Amino acid sequence: MSKHQPLRPDVGQVVRLADFDPDYTGDFTDKDEAKDQLDENRDRLQDLQEVLYAEHKHALLIVFQAMDAGGKDSTIRHVMEGVNPQGVVVSNFKVPTEEERDHDFLWRIHRRTPRKGMIGIFNRSHYEDVLVVRVNELVPPDVWGARYDHINNFERLLADSGVTILKFFLHISKAEQKERFLDRLERPDKHWKFSRGDLPVREKWDQYMAAFEEAITRCNTEYAPWFIVPANKKWYRNLVVSNAIVDALEKLDMRYPEPEPDLDQIVIPD
Numbered sequence: 001m002s003k004h005q006p007l008r009p010d011v012g013q014v015v016r017l018a019d020f021d022p023d024y025t026g027d028f029t030d031k032d033e034a035k036d037q038l039d040e041n042r043d044r045l046q047d048l049q050e051v052l053y054a055e056h057k058h059a060l061l062i063v064f065q066a067m068d069a070g071g072k073d074s075t076i077r078h079v080m081e082g083v084n085p086q087g088v089v090v091s092n093f094k095v096p097t098e099e100e101r102d103h104d105f106l107w108r109i110h111r112r113t114p115r116k117g118m119i120g121i122f123n124r125s126h127y128e129d130v131l132v133v134r135v136n137e138l139v140p141p142d143v144w145g146a147r148y149d150h151i152n153n154f155e156r157l158l159a160d161s162g163v164t165i166l167k168f169f170l171h172i173s174k175a176e177q178k179e180r181f182l183d184r185l186e187r188p189d190k191h192w193k194f195s196r197g198d199l200p201v202r203e204k205w206d207q208y209m210a211a212f213e214e215a216i217t218r219c220n221t222e223y224a225p226w227f228i229v230p231a232n233k234k235w236y237r238n239l240v241v242s243n244a245i246v247d248a249l250e251k252l253d254m255r256y257p258e259p260e261p262d263l264d265q266i267v268i269p270d
C-alpha cells in the first residue's frame with residue numbers, strides 16, 4: 001500500500017506538485033475494487049441531484065482543469081452518468097472571442113455559473129487566465145498577477161450566494177500524457193482527439209506545473225477548495241471526483257420542499 005497522500009491540500013499550504021504522485025490509488029489496488037463504490041456514488045448522486053433541483057436553494061459548481069489528455073471529458077462522462085441531463089449544464093471555455101476579450105476576464109465565466117437547483121460543470125475555466133495566459137505571456141505579469149485576488153473574491157461572491165464550489169486538478173504525469181497522445185495517434189477512433197497544437201504546450205510542461213502550483217496555492221480556500229486528483233489511473237480519478245461531489249452535496253443537508261397543503265383532499269377529475 002502506498003503512503004497516504006492528501007487529495008485536498010491544506011488551505012495556505014504551498015503546493016509542490018512533485019510531492020503528489022499521479023499514480024496514487026489510496027487503499028485500492030485495482031479497478032474492480034473501486035467499482036462498487038463508484039456504482040454506489042452514481043446512485044447517490046442521482047438522488048442528490050434530484051433534491052438539489054427540487055429544493056431550489058443551492059447550486060453546485062464543479063471546475064475541471066488539467067493538462068491535455070488529462071481526462072476532463074471522460075471524467076465528466078463517467079461521474080455524471082445517469083444524472084438527469086436537465087439539471088446539469090456543462091460549459092467549455094476556449095480561446096476568448098473578441099467580444100469576451102473586450103470585457104474583464106470573469107465576464108464570460110460569471111454568466112455560465114449555475115443557477116439555484118443546478119449543477120454547473122466547467123471544462124476549463126477562469127483558471128486559464130492564470131495558466132495558458134501566464135505561460136504564454138498573453139497579458140503583462142501585473143495583469144495576470146492581480147487575477148488570483150480577483151478569482152478569490154469572485155468565488156467568495158458565488159459561495160455567499162449559495163454556490164458550492166469544487167475544483168479538480170486532474171494530475172497526470174508527463175509520461176502518461178505521452179502514452180495517451182500515442183494512443184490517439186494509433187487508434188483511428190481517437191484520431192480526432194489529437195491536435196498538433198498540444199505539442200508546444202507539452203514542451204512547456206514545467207512552466208505549466210509552476211502556474212498550476214501557484215493557482216492551487218493561492219486560490220485554495222475553505223469556500224472553494226482545490227483537489228489534486230491522482231489521474232494516471234482513470235478508475236481512481238473517477239472515484240476521487242465522485243466521492244468529493246457526493247460528500248459536498250450530502251453536507252448541504254437538503255430537503256424536498258413542503259408539499260402543498262391538503263393534497264389528500266384533491267380529486268383528479270375524469
Ligand code: ADP
Nearest residue numbers: 068093094095096123124128129132133138195
Ligand atoms: P479542450 O482541450 O478543452 O478539449 P480545445 O482543444 O478547444 O478544448 O482547447 C481550448 C483551448 O482554449 C486551450 O488551448 C486553452 O488553453 C484555450 N483557452 C481557454 N481559455 C483561454 C483563455 N482565457 N485565454 C487563452 N486561451 C484560452
